[in-house]
Amino acid sequence: MNREEVEKRTILLGVVGSQAYRINTAASDIDLKGIAVAKKRHYLGFETFEQKDQGWHSEPGNIEAINNSADVCVYELRKYLHLAALNNPNILELMWLDAEDYILLTDVGKKLISYRQEMLCTKVKHSFSGYAFAQLKKIETHRKWLLNPPTKKPELADFGLSEEYKPLTKDQINAFLEFLYLSVRDCIEFMQPAEELYELLIARIDYKGIFKQHPLPVELLSNVQQLTRASNDFIRLLHISQAYRTALREYDNYQSWKKNRNVTRAEYERKVGYDVKHAAHLIRLLRMGIEILATGEVIVNREKAGDAPQLKAIRNCEYSYEQVKALADELFAEIEAVYPKSVLPKYIDRARINDICVELVEMQGWE
Template sequence: MMNYDLLKRQKHLLLLDCVSGSTAYNLNIAGSDLDKKGVFIMSQQQLYGFHHQDQIANESHDEVYFEIKRFLELLTKNNPNILELLSTPRQFVIQRHPLMDLIKPEDFLSKLCADTFAGYAHTQIKKAHGLNKKINQPFQVSRKSVLDFCYVIQGGRSLPLTDWLNVNSYHQEDCGLVKIDHFRDGYFLYHVKEAGLKGIVSGPEANDVSLSSIARGTSHVAVMHFNKDGYSVYCKNYREYKDWEVQRNEQRYQGTLQHKKNYDAKHMMHTFRLLEMAEEIARYGEVMVHRKDRDFLLRIRAGEFDLDELLVMAETKLEGLKGLYEKSDLQERPDEDKAQQILIEIRETFYGSI
């Protein structure tokens, strides 16, 4: 199997190697990462064997290389990242095999770009919203327990179980539960000291309530409901939040806090980059990777706009794209048969030259 280190040592298999991301976009600032993307071709021996590969990346995934078949497949789907790679400005092309000249952007640009670029833009908006939610609705340091999602039904209303226990000077370890038939997540709650009850939960790390055996004729002291669905959603969101805390780009996060707009400004910058590029494809029939609107886009990244203002601007652009693509002379979608013939010609020529 080919891996990143092996690919770098067998450079004859690299058909295209480019600097990508913010540097290629002309949007890099101090502290920006250097990203790279490219295209490789499997060795003929690997092609004939069991282990095919669609892509190879380094450990940090800031260098990604697509196998030529996967690259062409994504081109036929008008994947924005792949179209950008094909149109990388010359100064950022590190290595380019002459066979790449067979792949011309104009053969692949189509009206699908209206959906793919807009779809990526919507993804960036969702990510910006996601950070807004995380900043404004942070989780407590300690995770809530099952007990925090239990409620006692008493006097025609429901009380948080923890409050009810305090009012009655009960300990959850001295209580026991018996499931109520036909009442989803509903339980009879018993309090009988020294009766060997299992408690409402087995411990602070429990993810469900405990059930006890109760002697016949024993009277329950309350009816309890465990909001199990709410607890499951909470645990999922808590886990995602904690993962985000660990994985987030701290420099980027601190920048968000500094501009005090509480959304990920970099995601919103890329939203408008994608929408502008989609508009340029419809107007001029080409992918303009190097951004001449750098100043405007960096103003977005610097947090000079409110999120609501940007959302209105983005919606206006999305509406405008519909009209542009309806009038465009672009093909409806790329010709997959032509793409397949290009793939065959590349493989035959490359393997025949070895």
């Protein structure tokens, strides 16, 4: 769908990010997210449309605010509801913005917002703390690069590899990890506490993603070998191949980071030794997760929540790395403590979400 088509079918469009959190700086961009109901051909035909996140500034359109925005993404309704049901932090907030942050809000969009409470469950704990942990890992990775940058590109010989004894390719590694994932999943199905464990590892934790993002720990290799019946030679080659490719990926990421760093953020990092923007989002995500679990409400505007001054102070380099880390540790502990006592249901009613989707599509009408 082109820009004009998406604009015509958009039911909600709002300002998100630092502007919506009220922790923006003079240098902050304006980012927009929205939701659109696709056309009849996308629901009944072979064409697909999940989101539009490019082409906004090169295609003609009628919503002026889009022209003044740095980043715009509009999700198709089904895609949006799927992500909302996963309690994705960046998705949920779109239904909880302040009224003045909505650039466009149709009757269909208002109807969607009226159902926002039904999109929340205790999965919030995992999604918000997971996103927060990702911010923390970025902070720690950048800090490591600042304090102890890589000095050389990893070579095959560093890992006992050579042109004759080559590492496994990414495709080969991923194929094996997919097999391992399926093997673990199948084993879980036949265990005594299968239902709860299966739901934990399949529905609430992306452990397939964990498999593919991190090398298998040495202490688990014997279990992996037993489960997959792989040979000793293959397990050894898998282990060193993962180590080599992880080191190579980190070196490439470092080079890309060094080349493409935002000048202002780089200066802040040099000043305090960590990425202050990531740090502010780390603390915000944890606080929001705690609030949602405790109250069932998503407070996007951090001035209303009361922590905007602290988040701005972090962004303005007024907190040391040690202070931010200590605060994050406290909040990680707090979200764990609040989780068992949450006011939210344990699960989303997916049948209900399906009914909401049908209602909204019919309300918007076919075209």
